[in-house]
Amino acid sequence: MSLLDVTGITLTFRGLAALMNVSFTIEEGEILSLIGPNGAGKTSMLNCISGRYHPDEGDIAIDGKSILSMKAHRRTEMGLSRTFQNIALFKGMSVLDNLMVGRHSQMKYGLLASMLYWGKARRHEDMHRRRVEDVIDFLGLSPYRHQVAGRLPYGVQKRVELGRALAAEPRLILLDEPMAGMNLEETEDMARYILDINEEWGVTVLLVEHDMGVVMDISDKVVVLDFGSVLATGAPEEVQQDKDVIAAYLGGEDETFLGR
Template structure:
């Protein structure tokens, strides 16, 4: 399989604290890849390095063979990398539709001045962006709540809209930070189905952080395991669950898949 991303010897330091320490792994194109570990292991810090919110102290991150560390977050977005956050970062008073439309903002080519002068081109671009948003609404089954303010929705649906805003960027690689946190069993099952469909129907490579090990082991093709910023495991779910360092530090006992 082709590697879509390579993490090479990434370290991240805040003062005297090393959040990540010489972490290296790769993500294959067309897979669900999970980053797991105890609280404080450095999972979200890793996503922040990939998306550009943090700049590592050492190492390189290659996306499709190109080192993206010098690039700003919006530049990485235009390359095809999108991010959904653990803490919902939506505009509560705005509708689901408007939040998803805002998700496309960084891809707009027609600025305010151009929109005023060349209305025809800007209008055509708006139609194209709206079409993409409608695809996301249909994909995540948000039709009935499209005009509902986000802060009026239950938590599970807000998480779905958060994922939808990342999908609206039409990514090739999507970073999902605990998309099932706080969900009940049926909501987790539904989100798992959406994640599988991202891969199977939209050909999006998925990078997932999730604490529910049963869900992770069932969805993932490969995983990396972090503990206090150090990498202690990398491989298939079966390889990871049999790794003695992972069992000792995190799992506690072997999982049955």
């Protein structure tokens, strides 16, 4: 059984199809990349999985259990976590608090306990703080721990967002263009983080990214979307050779682009 099963997803906005009969599966421990030209429906697909959009047809299942009827916050409890294309941090909070919010669904105490801040609430706060510190160490965020997230440099904010998603201890993490707007060095760092997340933390990754070099390097499997439907699925080398994919990206048979 696959970790995530996407079967026949169709999503339309007032008759305009954003996704048409999209199917793919992610196995536990995989890095799967979703690529395609702008407007191909990659982010729409992520939004369907994370619960912001509701597809018209098809099914999305984690461990064979459909999650379509669940609200977004329930899907988080199922082990789903994501980052956004445009940074969506809680700008007024410190980095530490951002990551602590990331653990929200793991924290099991209520309003009254929190107001008294005694016993269970205090113990849990310390316990979760310890886990958050692991993430902070892993992503090298310790210099920024107490700084307000909204005032940090762009690359760091991207990392904080990754940390927030990671703090939830997800089984599957959806990364929406984590390298967008980064320079070469930051891109390499981010690629390393993604590989480490996958290998050391054992998190399955669904990556949406435009940087073909990174995608072809780190992915186990690539799904190519074009105009809302799946153009090709397979290992990076296979996809690179695919005639349809080359045509979609370049509009012709020039093979120099994908093969770098």
